[in-house]
Amino acid sequence: MNTLSELSQSIKQASTLLKKGKIVAFPTETVYGLGADASNTEAVKSIFTLKGRPTNHPLIVHIFDESKLNEWAKDIPESAWKLAKAFWPGPLTLILPRLSNVNDVVTGGLDTVALRVPDHPVALALLGTFGGGIVAPSANLYGRVSPTSAEDVREEFASGVDLVLDGGRCSIGIESTIVDLSTSTPRILRPGKITEKEIYSVLGSSLSTISDSSIACPGNKSSHYAPQAHVILSSLDDVEKDLQEALIHTKKVALLAANLPNQLAKNVIYLPLGEDVATQAHNLYHSLRKADHMGLEVLVVVMPLDDGIGHAVCDRLRRAAGLKNWSQVN
Numbered sequence: 001m002n003t004l005s006e007l008s009q010s011i012k013q014a015s016t017l018l019k020k021g022k023i024v025a026f027p028t029e030t031v032y033g034l035g036a037d038a039s040n041t042e043a044v045k046s047i048f049t050l051k052g053r054p055t056n057h058p059l060i061v062h063i064f065d066e067s068k069l070n071e072w073a074k075d076i077p078e079s080a081w082k083l084a085k086a087f088w089p090g091p092l093t094l095i096l097p098r099l100s101n102v103n104d105v106v107t108g109g110l111d112t113v114a115l116r117v118p119d120h121p122v123a124l125a126l127l128g129t130f131g132g133g134i135v136a137p138s139a140n141l142y143g144r145v146s147p148t149s150a151e152d153v154r155e156e157f158a159s160g161v162d163l164v165l166d167g168g169r170c171s172i173g174i175e176s177t178i179v180d181l182s183t184s185t186p187r188i189l190r191p192g193k194i195t196e197k198e199i200y201s202v203l204g205s206s207l208s209t210i211s212d213s214s215i216a217c218p219g220n221k222s223s224h225y226a227p228q229a230h231v232i233l234s235s236l237d238d239v240e241k242d243l244q245e246a247l248i249h250t251k252k253v254a255l256l257a258a259n260l261p262n263q264l265a266k267n268v269i270y271l272p273l274g275e276d277v278a279t280q281a282h283n284l285y286h287s288l289r290k291a292d293h294m295g296l297e298v299l300v301v302v303m304p305l306d307d308g309i310g311h312a313v314c315d316r317l318r319r320a321a322g323l324k325n326w327s328q329v330n
Ligand code: TXA
Pocket: 028, 030, 031, 032, 033, 034, 057, 058, 059, 060, 093, 095, 107, 110, 112, 113, 114, 116, 118, 136, 137, 138, 139, 174, 175, 176, 178, 189, 216, 217, 218, 219, 220
C-alpha cells in the first residue's frame, strides 16, 4: 500500500488511462472497483466482457460529490438530497430516474441510474482528477467474491486491467447499501453498512424491503459472492454435527466463526471471523478468498449476529451458500 502523495502520479496516470478508454481498478471504502469512463460506450462494454457479466446487469456510476447528481439523474426527490447530505461520501448507492444522455450500456437499458460518492481518498482523488463519472462494479469475475485488496484484484484479473491503484485493505469490506428512490416508497435493494434504521432516521418515513430483488436489482442474484468451497450455514447448536457430516465427505473442511469452539475436530481448519459485526464485515471476503487459496471443499459457517452491518454480512453469507432467505437456511 502507498500513501496518497506517493500515489499522486499513479492517480494522474489512471485518469489519463480512463480518458483513453482503458480500465483502472481502484480502492473504495467498501470493495475494490473495476473502473471505466461512464461516458465511453466501448470502455463500459469492456468492463462487462472482462467480468463475464451479463449486459443487463447495470453498473454504479461513481461521482465526485452530490453536486454532480444533476448530470446523471432527473426528477431528484428531496429524499435523495437528504441521504446524500447524511451519508456521502460513503457506502450508499442511490437509484434515481436517469437523464436521457446517460449511456444505455451503463444502465442495462433501465430508465434509472445508480449513483454513489465513495469515501476513500484514492477514489476521491481519482474522481476529482478525472472530472467525469466512473462506472465501477466490484473488481471480481461475475458471481465470485468481491476483492478487498489490490492483491485480490491482481489475482482475479491476470490481464485486461490497465492499472491497479493500491489503497490497502478496504475498511468496510462489503459492498454499499443500495436504496431505490425511483419509486414512491424508497426500497433497500442491497443491505450494507448503512442500515435501514439509519436511512429511516434521515427520511422519517418507512422503507419497503423487497424479498426477491432479482427484478428490481438485476445482478443481485442468490448465488453471488461464492467461493469455490461449498458453504454450509450453521449455528452454535448445530456446528459440531455439521462439521462431522462434512468430514464424512472430505478432509478439506474449515470452520468460519466468531469464536473457536471448545472442541474442534482435529482435521478442521479454523478461520476466525472476528467478534464484532464491523470486524466480521471487514474479514468476510478476505476469509472466503483464503478458503479458496487453501483449496478447501467445505466451509461451515456459524452465522454471526444479524444486527447493524451484520445484516449485510448474513445476506452475503446466504448468497455465498446459494440461498435467498432464512426459510431456506434450515
Ligand atoms: O460498494 C459498492 O457498491 C461497489 C464499489 C466498487 O463501489 N460496487 C459494486 O458494484 O458493488 P456491483 O456492480 O458489483 O454491484 C452493483 C449493483 C448490482 O447488483 C446492480 O444490479 C445494481 O447495483 N444496480 C446498478 N444500477 C441499478 C439500477 N439502475 N437499478 C437497480 N439496481 C442497479
